[in-house]
Amino acid sequence: MRCHRPFCRNTSLAAAAVAALVLLTPAQVVPVRAQAAQAAQQATPSDIAKSDSAKPPASQKTGAGNVAAVDQANLRRSKSLTSKAIEKVKQVAKSAGDIFSRVPCLAPKGGAKSMGSLPHVASKLAAGEPVVIVAFGSSSTVGYGTTSPEFTYPNRLAAQLHRQYPSADITVVNRGQGGEDAPEMMKRLQVAVLDMKPDLVIWQVGTNAVLRNLDPAETAKLVEDGIARIQAAGADLVLVDPQYSPRINERAQSASQMVKLLGRVAELRHVGFFPRFEVMREWHEKQAIPIDNFVIADGLHMTDWGYACFAQLLGDDIIKSVGQIKLGVNVPSNVQTYRPM
Numbered sequence: 001m002r003c004h005r006p007f008c009r010n011t012s013l014a015a016a017a018v019a020a021l022v023l024l025t026p027a028q029v030v031p032v033r034a035q036a037a038q039a040a041q042q043a044t045p046s047d048i049a050k051s052d053s054a055k056p057p058a059s060q061k062t063g064a065g066n067v068a069a070v071d072q073a074n075l076r077r078s079k080s081l082t083s084k085a086i087e088k089v090k091q092v093a094k095s096a097g098d099i100f101s102r103v104p105c106l107a108p109k110g111g112a113k114s115m116g117s118l119p120h121v122a123s124k125l126a127a128g129e130p131v132v133i134v135a136f137g138s139s140s141t142v143g144y145g146t147t148s149p150e151f152t153y154p155n156r157l158a159a160q161l162h163r164q165y166p167s168a169d170i171t172v173v174n175r176g177q178g179g180e181d182a183p184e185m186m187k188r189l190q191v192a193v194l195d196m197k198p199d200l201v202i203w204q205v206g207t208n209a210v211l212r213n214l215d216p217a218e219t220a221k222l223v224e225d226g227i228a229r230i231q232a233a234g235a236d237l238v239l240v241d242p243q244y245s246p247r248i249n250e251r252a253q254s255a256s257q258m259v260k261l262l263g264r265v266a267e268l269r270h271v272g273f274f275p276r277f278e279v280m281r282e283w284h285e286k287q288a289i290p291i292d293n294f295v296i297a298d299g300l301h302m303t304d305w306g307y308a309c310f311a312q313l314l315g316d317d318i319i320k321s322v323g324q325i326k327l328g329v330n331v332p333s334n335v336q337t338y339r340p341m
Contacts, residue, residue: 103293105309107316108282118236118272121200122321130169133157134193136185137204140243141176145301154202156311157318164319173198181208182222189226194233201230202314204240204276206258207300210251220261227269238272238314239265243306244280246291246299274314280306 124131135141135154143152150159158172175192177184182205193201203226209219223239230237241262242248248255259277266273283289294306302310 099305099308103289103305105305105312106287107313108279109286118200118238118318118321119325120234120236121318122325124199125165125168125170125318125322126325128168130171131200132171132173132196132198133200133202134173134175134196134198135202135204136175136189136193137202137240138176138180138185138208139178140207140302140307141174141204142178143174143176143307144178145296145298146304146307148304151304151307153307153311153314156308157315160312160315161318164315165322176204179208181205181212181214182219182226183214186222186226189229194229197233198235200236200238200318202238202240202274203230206262207242207248210242210248210254210258211300213251213254216254216257216261219258220265223262224265224269227265227271231269231271236272238274240274241277243295243300243302244277244284245295245301248277248300272317274317276310279310279313283309 121131121133133154135157141152141154143149143154146152149155152174154172154174154176158170161168161170173196175196177188177192185203185205203223205223206216206219208214209216227237227239239262241259242255255277259275263273263275280294283294284291292303294303294309295301296303
């Protein structure tokens with residue numbers, strides 16, 4: 001199958017290993033440039049226990065011979081941990097690289113139409129300055145449904161940006177909290193997001209509001225208040241609306257209203273907008289991808305492939321914005337809407 005997206009590219013093992021080691025958990029800050037030494041930490045306690053069996057008994061007398069034996073045991077233990085860590089990295093890298101081999105992640109028909117999105121973060125990346133990205137949201141930001149922590153969308157995005165800018169100082173912070181929506185998120189906005197002094201905030205919101213029958217208009221009002229605070233802090237922002245999935249589609253009227261209102265708020269406040277609902281609907285209706293390819297059995301959360309393609313399309317837009325800045329494209333700062341459809 002012909003390669004369609006950057007995840008399918010043949011990269012060096014070293015680059016894949018570094019990308020595979022970028023691990024994020026909620027409320028955990030993870031620099032993209034992860035050190036290879038972290039690989040040794042992936043060994044399990046049983047691995048360490050087996051390695052410890054090579055150590056000489058503590059009752060042995062000390063001496064030159066015993067010191068040498070201890071050194072040899074420590075060397076064997078170190079090699080054992082390293083080899084296990086390297087093997088784990090290889091497996092993770094292969095899984096990450098193969099995610100689109102069977103079902104490619106294609107851009108929506110018509111391509112991504114980035115209209116000056118994310119000028120702040122793009123300018124900093126283009127200038128080689130440190131960048132902090134905060135992923136803010138609920139369980140699909142946490143990554144519920146993934147088979148491994150490195151397959152959450154913030155980790156996928158971090159890995160993609162690292163491959164594109166290998167020398168850049170990029171930090172991604174995952175501030176997802178399962179079960180929340182705008183009312184709960186607004187209560188922790190200051191500590192979870194603004195105190196991190198982010199350059200870019202990716203705010204996934206609205207899904208739980210639909211499931212809980214919250215008033216879409218009230219949700220939109222809270223989101224607009226949050227946008228104002230994020231803008232006042234000098235950060236770029238991308239809003240992400242609910243996912244297209246069976247459980248959301250059961251509440252079609254509420255979901256449709258939520259999607260429209262969030263898009264309207266993004267337009268009025270001149271912030272980025274990633275229409276996840278429409279993108280996922282295109283996967284199913286126009287690309288003929290079965291829903292269970294991108295939604296897990298609970299009918300709500302995304303699969304590894306779904307999170308990966310979502311992250312890939314979002315990362316493409318960030319990269320495109322940086323390219324525009326580097327080329328000196330004069331993009332009005334008050335036009336920042338992401339329109340992948």
